[in-house]
Amino acid sequence: MRVHLGGDHAAYELLGELVSFLEAEGHEVTNHGPHALDPEDDYPVFVLRAAEAVAADPDSLGIVLGGSGNGEQMAANKVEGIRAALCYNTELAMLAREHNNAQVISIGGRMNTVDEAKAMVAAFLATPFSAAPRHQRRIDMVSAYETSGTLPAQG
Helix, strand or coil, X not given: CEEEEECCHHHHHHHHHHHHHHHHCCCEEEECCCCCCCCCCCHHHHHHHHHHHHHHCCCEEEEEEECCCHHHHHHXXXXXXXXXXXXXXXXXXXXXXXXXXXXXXXXXXXXXXXXXXXXHHHHHHHCCCCCCHHHHHHHHHHHHHHHHCCCCCCC
């Protein structure tokens, strides 16, 4: 699996741990940075590049990292067609893939241990989208709103 990662200083160590973990698992990893610890760096610089790479390669998935994961998830979701999910445990990571067909997982480096993050990433990468009609219908509603501003019909 091709995996794109991006983060910021608050998750710099976690980024390195996940790159090593994913490479050891046989994944093709692209680290969009940061490539050096800089307490003044800005997560959009790296997160948007990772999310754009995932959007350009539908067979890949992404991981974005920060202190809480909130800003990183919000930034990744600004990339057209990307569904990024902020996760704090493996159940959320699996549901993000199974129900929402999320292509990007966002993890807070200050909220989870390295082992918890590895477990979430492994679950996220291993879980396929269910393609259940109800889940696809909901994704289609959000996509329609994203592209045309069309609100889903009520009732």
